[in-house]
Amino acid sequence: MSIDLSLDRIKLLLAHLPVYNRPTIHIAGTNGKGSVSALVSSILSAAGLNIGRFNSPHLVAVRDGISIRGAPISEEEYAAARAEVERVDKDCGAGVSSFEVLTATALLAFQRAQLDVVVLEVGLGGRLDATNAIPDDCVLVSALTAVDLDHQAFLGNTVEAIAREKTSIARSGRPFVVGPQKHASVIDVAQAVVADAGADCILASPALARDWDDAVDGPHADPSTFSAPPPQPVSVSVSGFSSSVPAQLPLFGTHQLDNLGTATAIISTLLSHPSCVSRLALRDTLSPAIVSQGIKSTRWPGRLSYHKLSANKLPGLTADMNILVDGAHNAASATTLSDYIERILAAHPEAPIAFILALSHSPPKTPSETLSALFAFARMNSTKTRVSVAGTGFSSVEGMPWVKPVLPSDITSTAREILPDVDVWTAPDGKPEHLGEALRWASQQAKDGLVVVAGSLYLVADFYRLLGDDTTNPL
CATH class of the missing domain: 3.90.190.20 (Mur ligase, C-terminal domain)
Incomplete structure (x- = not known):
């Protein structure tokens, strides 16, 4: 398999492109990072922020992995950014890989759009992934979703080794959210890596399932056997809110309670961690109703x-x-x-x-x-x-x-x-x-x-x- 994990090429390329300085939420993990990125993006968009999102692999076309203000990047914007990346790569001799071209294209497009926040999903691993070449100063929060065995040829043969690679996106002085884990050893490894990096570790808890409440959720319609069920009624806790927030989660499966818990822990961190509060004025725009609306509006096709x-x-x-x-x-x-x-x-x-x-x-x-x-x-x-x-x-x-x-x-x-x-x-x-x-x-x-x-x-x-x-x- 032709993958050469290294930050040397992408760093050389980025050094010759406009400086990337968009406030960024950086998310790694084996499973769930796409769902978490979709949830976080939807909540922040509901609060009126202009959001960029980078997910990989793309689903139908390469452009749909780069989202700007809730929609895939336009063909014109994508073509212009990619052409500039490829020209600079040729001029500076970086010799970047196809994924590194895509990552640099996304970062350049986000920078040109002057977005309020970018939600950046790691491609493979974390420590040596192209997304980890972004400057420390632009990182708001880093996060780790569920870790399990996958891509062992590149990341290691144990969940502990894989967790170490993925958690190594942690940045000094920045908060790092660790989502719920099936393997307890992953949390131990993550806490150690985060501490070594001088970051602040925050452990997320799953969102809570609750019964459907007609007064809150509206009339409950039971679907036919194998059509889409109604959204999951859930309750989430967010820093600074006096009570839990009832919401409807349109992503199915109990594992999405873990992902929603990770997403709302990221939102809570944005509202409460000093390094985030000094850069984003969310307290005045993010209400319980906005959080609930953002959760309900989340779309993540191809996952249940x-x-x-x-x-x-x-x-x-x-x-x-x-x-x-x-x-x-x-x-x-x-x-x-x-x-x-x-x-x-x-x-x-x-x-x-x-x-x-x-x-x-x-x-x-x-x-x-x-x-x-x-x-x-x-x-x-x-x-x-x-x-x-x-x-x-x-x-x-x-x-x-x-x-x-x-x-x-x-x-x-x-x-x-x-x-x-x-x-x-x-x-x-x-x-x-x-x-x-x-x-x-x-x-x-x-x-x-x-x-x-x-x-x-x-x-x-x-x-x-x-x-x-x-x-x-x-x-």
């Missing part, structure tokens, strides 16, 4: 997102399909998806479920590790939910030519090793044009049930491309 596929949208379909789309790509995120599926199937244990799966080839991660976690719900389901699996591939990823799909036959053979009675369909190769065929097959396998598209955000992107841009809007 529900979509209705109309029969007339894809030739060969005989009925509308309810589809759950999720970018779960490692054992930890697959476990989260499996837990969610187990909960929604609890009331209808005999409903069929069909998966359309693609996986990235990323040793030492194996298909067995991810799929064993994903199919845990079926192994524990005594009523024998009928499970079907379609194995396919995904499109080549713009700017990341080293990303390759696992062979579809490896996916379906692994599925059969885990679930011997599973029905399978295997794409003849890893090309994306087989997705439509997989959807048609899945619609027959899971009539009156659930179809799940998962295993890779790159497959999720192909799903959105196949069905049109409007499909990225969750139900």
